[in-house]
Amino acid sequence: MDLIERILRTTTQPDFGPERVRDVVAAVLADPTDWLDPRHQHRGGEDWMMHSLYRAASLSVLAVVFGPGIVCPAHDHGSWAVVGVYRGRERETRYRRANPPRGLVVDRVLVSPRGTTVVVPSGTIHTVEALDGHDAVSIHVYGTDIVTQHRHEYDPATGAAKIFAPDIHGDA
Numbered sequence: 368m369d370l371i372e373r374i375l376r377t378t379t380q381p382d383f384g385p386e387r388v389r390d391v392v393a394a395v396l397a398d399p400t401d402w403l404d405p406r407h408q409h410r411g412g413e414d415w416m417m418h419s420l421y422r423a424a425s426l427s428v429l430a431v432v433f434g435p436g437i438v439c440p441a442h443d444h445g446s447w448a449v450v451g452v453y454r455g456r457e458r459e460t461r462y463r464r465a466n467p468p469r470g471l472v473v474d475r476v477l478v479s480p481r482g483t484t485v486v487v488p489s490g491t492i493h494t495v496e497a498l499d500g501h502d503a504v505s506i507h508v509y510g511t512d513i514v515t516q517h518r519h520e521y522d523p524a525t526g527a528a529k530i531f532a533p534d535i536h537g538d539a
């Protein structure tokens with residue numbers, strides 16, 4: 368599957384942006400075969416694992432594996448993102464800051480089966496988890512190099528932010 372090539376092709380188009388990337392990822396995920404390299408579909412015994420598939424200064428692509436029963440920390444991206452579910456089913460919970468700022472309030476919850484592809488607007492704070500007792504694998508595209516991007520995780524109770532720098536595996 369030429370996932371990266373197809374995403375890169377959109378970057379040269381005048382209307383390039385997360386909506387175009389979403390369209391490409393959705394089209395790629397419409398292929399029902401198991402085309403993603405198995406090395407990018409495991410979590411090595413960890414709760415969750417991020418595999419780098421492509422990195423440039425203003426675009427990066429990850430395959431992310433979430434184990435069942437695990438909720439990743441509430442975090443931001445410092446960029447727009449596009450998330451498409453490759454395997455399993457994911458629940459994404461988006462938050463907003465309470466006003467006056469005193470913690471996070473659930474803004475919306477999206478449940479996404481395989482093939483669902485959504486735009487996560489810049490500034491979004493969210494958590495993601497796998498449903499149904501199985502691993503979930505998803506393709507994540509960012510309008511930045513997410514490996515070096517300055518971003519945050521949040522304490523939902525207080526809204527306190529600290530640096531979020533998860534391990535990201537792979538040489539890409």
Ligand SMILES: [Fe+2]
Pocket residue numbers: 442443444493
């Ligand atoms: Fe995220």
